[in-house]
Amino acid sequence: LSNFDLSTIPVTENMIDAEKVAHVQLQNPLEHALLVLTKTGYNAVPVLDLDGKFCGTISKSAIVEAMFGLEQIEVDQLYDKKVEDVMEEDIPTVRIDDSLEKALHVLIDHSFACVLDHQDKMVGIYTRREMLKQLRNEYYQ
Amino acid sequence: LSNFDLSTIPVTENMIDAEKVAHVQLQNPLEHALLVLTKTGYNAVPVLDLDGKFCGTISKSAIVEAMFGLEQIEVDQLYDKKVEDVMEEDIPTVRIDDSLEKALHVLIDHSFACVLDHQDKMVGIYTRREMLKQLRNEYYQ
Numbered sequence: 205l206s207n208f209d210l211s212t213i214p215v216t217e218n219m220i221d222a223e224k225v226a227h228v229q230l231q232n233p234l235e236h237a238l239l240v241l242t243k244t245g246y247n248a249v250p251v252l253d254l255d256g257k258f259c260g261t262i263s264k265s266a267i268v269e270a271m272f273g274l275e276q277i278e279v280d281q282l283y284d285k286k287v288e289d290v291m292e293e294d295i296p297t298v299r300i301d302d303s304l305e306k307a308l309h310v311l312i313d314h315s316f317a318c319v320l321d322h323q324d325k326m327v328g329i330y331t332r333r334e335m336l337k338q339l340r341n342e343y344y345q
Numbered sequence: 346l347s348n349f350d351l352s353t354i355p356v357t358e359n360m361i362d363a364e365k366v367a368h369v370q371l372q373n374p375l376e377h378a379l380l381v382l383t384k385t386g387y388n389a390v391p392v393l394d395l396d397g398k399f400c401g402t403i404s405k406s407a408i409v410e411a412m413f414g415l416e417q418i419e420v421d422q423l424y425d426k427k428v429e430d431v432m433e434e435d436i437p438t439v440r441i442d443d444s445l446e447k448a449l450h451v452l453i454d455h456s457f458a459c460v461l462d463h464q465d466k467m468v469g470i471y472t473r474r475e476m477l478k479q480l481r482n483e484y485y486q
């Protein structure tokens with residue numbers, strides 16, 4: 205890819221803007237989070253606090269697993285537990301001044317990377333789909 | 346990517362072999378499918394028939410949605426319904442003699458592509474992770 209320098213393209217160029225990113229809040233009950241995930245069709249979305257700061261991600265998998273009791277599936281857990289109880293916090297992110305080179309590194313192990321400003325506010329997400337489209341467009345030039 | 350010709354690399358080269366691919370059968374109850382998905386941690390896996398032929402894919406999303414009744418979450422649906430009732434059949438696949446160029450096309454809209462032989466038997470899957478690794482390795486040469 206000698207004519208395609210990922211390190212010169214900012215992640216902000218083709219990211220999905222924050223206003224188009226489905227997300228949930230720390231304090232939402234799991235039942236609300238499951239509704240958001242089911243309605244939007246996404247398997248995982250970012251978790252934000254009331255100031256819009258990135259806190260982690262929550263997945264359908266984590267919510268489903270929270271429903272599994274010792275003997276059977278316990279739906280009540282969805283009303284008792286909150287997003288912050290089952291979210292994943294150790295999630296790699298990228299900064300607004302990072303390049304696609306950094307994003308590619310994150311996207312090898314994660315299906316999306318949250319883009320944060322210097323106050324940790326989420327300004328968008330960069331997805332594997334977008335990265336693959338970028339690479340395909342380059343390939344066909 | 347002038348020195349990296351995706352059309353010359355066969356999908357079979359870096360696919361995940363069938364024996365390492367988690368899957369379910371057409372006739373399995375949803376409860377079994379949900380267990381497989383939860384244990385393996387995958388959001389979706391291929392559905393095969395008794396001869397190992399590819400039939401479609403089943404996702405955690407589809408199973409969770411099958412649990413949503415009119416008034417509340419109905420866990421009994423998981424025992425009553427089968428994989429074939431909620432699987433997706435209209436899934437693009439690639440053949441053993443296809444190249445990475447074809448796989449890239451499929452992976453833009455799907456997180457994995459099942460690789461089929463000429464009897465429609467699944468011989469492996471090609472994932473977005475693998476494609477991104479290939480592209481990254483090329484990028485760093």
Ligand SMILES: Nc1ncnc2c1ncn2[C@@H]1O[C@@H]2COP(=O)(O)O[C@H]3[C@@H](O)[C@H](n4cnc5c(N)ncnc54)O[C@@H]3COP(=O)(O)O[C@H]2[C@H]1O
Nearest residue numbers: 224225226244245246247248249315316331332333454455
């Ligand atoms: N409603 C829909 N319409 C069309 N295609 C859909 C779709 N939902 C999912 N897909 C397809 O399935 C892929 C995996 O989605 P998943 O929800 O597991 O994983 C998604 C999801 O966790 C997250 N994501 C994507 N867009 C989002 C958004 N607007 N808000 C919140 N999270 C988003 O980023 C991950 C990777 O997304 P990516 O686009 O690379 O890859 C997506 C996309 O190709």
Ligand SMILES: Nc1ncnc2c1ncn2[C@@H]1O[C@@H]2COP(=O)(O)O[C@H]3[C@@H](O)[C@H](n4cnc5c(N)ncnc54)O[C@@H]3COP(=O)(O)O[C@H]2[C@H]1O
Nearest residue numbers: 313314365366367385386387388389390456457472473474
């Ligand atoms: N147990 C695990 N260990 C480490 N990382 C994990 C993991 N489970 C998921 N991931 C990470 O999350 C991504 C999305 O997984 P998902 O299950 O939604 O989507 C997966 C899943 O639906 C399917 N898949 C991958 N490997 C599979 C396998 N061995 N058997 C069946 N399906 C598989 O292909 C999709 C794309 O996989 P990909 O590797 O590109 O991307 C994976 C991988 O980067």
